[in-house]
Amino acid sequence: MSQMFLTGDPPITLMLRRSARARRISLRISQLDGRVTLTLPKRVPEREALAFAREKETWIRKHLAARGEDVDVVLGAVLPVGGRMHEVAAGSGRKVRFEEGRVLVPGVAERTGPRLMGHLKAIARARLAEASDHYAAKLGRPYSALTLRDTRSRWGSCTSEGRLMYSWRLILAPPDVLDYVAAHEVAHLAEMNHAPEFWEQVQRIYGDYKAPRAWLRKQGGDLHRYRFDR
Incomplete structure (x- = not known):
């Protein structure tokens, strides 16, 4: 699994996973840890995955905002x-x-x-x-x-x-x-x-x-x- 980044404020880390079974690019956001995963067919280039993510950027940011930010457990948290x-x-x-x-x-x-x-x-x-x-x-x-x-x-x-x-x-x-x-x-x-x-x-x-x-x-x-x- 590799990583790419969607620029913006804040930038979003995209996890890229290739699957022999995938027929098209799919997107999943984990509600547990906020991980954004793009699943790609074997031969789809990464630039297409990044373009797909850019098209869905508003949707991605909306769902991440609804989840809430992570909390670092430090003094005062x-x-x-x-x-x-x-x-x-x-x-x-x-x-x-x-x-x-x-x-x-x-x-x-x-x-x-x-x-x-x-x-x-x-x-x-x-x-x-x-x-x-x-x-x-x-x-x-x-x-x-x-x-x-x-x-x-x-x-x-x-x-x-x-x-x-x-x-x-x-x-x-x-x-x-x-x-x-x-x-x-x-x-x-x-x-x-x-x-x-x-x-x-x-x-x-x-x-x-x-x-x-x-x-x-x-x-x-x-x-x-x-x-x-x-």
């Missing part, structure tokens, strides 16, 4: 934890601490983002393990392993071997959303599909899931705007 907004502030001692409306991160300012990310991952693992244990007990089926990743395409998954995977960014979402995703993936231990029987299992072990599911669809993409490694 504001981000959600458990669905509640917190200002990132300098802390003392060795541990990250939460107080009303603030999260206090000790250490050098340049390491604020990575240090806070490590702390949030630890909290996410504990919360997701607790939720998974709870729903697995209600389902009556154990899982075999639990891992965390920073996935862009899904919030969780369950393999046929009973391995659960979750996005650690769920710790940024409201608690009921995290719980719903845990129940959703645990329900796959009984039904490895999304047939009506699967949703019956989710309803049985979690309850009414419509609100947290809708939250993920409408607002979940915003959780990927927070950048901890800059």
Whole structure:
């Protein structure tokens, strides 16, 4: 995959991907990270892809603006934890601490983002393990392993071997959303599909899931705007 740039204010990075199956140039904007991808047939020159992007520039900028800008997690930044907004502030001692409306991160300012990310991952693992244990007990089926990743395409998954995977960014979402995703993936231990029987299992072990599911669809993409490694 290669890159090109659409000039303007600000410039837009275009990711070019060639596909043997593509019959024409297509354009996709990820609502998770704002990545703009152009898929090209094998023999279409890159200049045609750039011309195509220029024709769609107004549409591209409109969708990127609707998504919102990325947020660098540095001192003074504001981000959600458990669905509640917190200002990132300098802390003392060795541990990250939460107080009303603030999260206090000790250490050098340049390491604020990575240090806070490590702390949030630890909290996410504990919360997701607790939720998974709870729903697995209600389902009556154990899982075999639990891992965390920073996935862009899904919030969780369950393999046929009973391995659960979750996005650690769920710790940024409201608690009921995290719980719903845990129940959703645990329900796959009984039904490895999304047939009506699967949703019956989710309803049985979690309850009414419509609100947290809708939250993920409408607002979940915003959780990927927070950048901890800059």
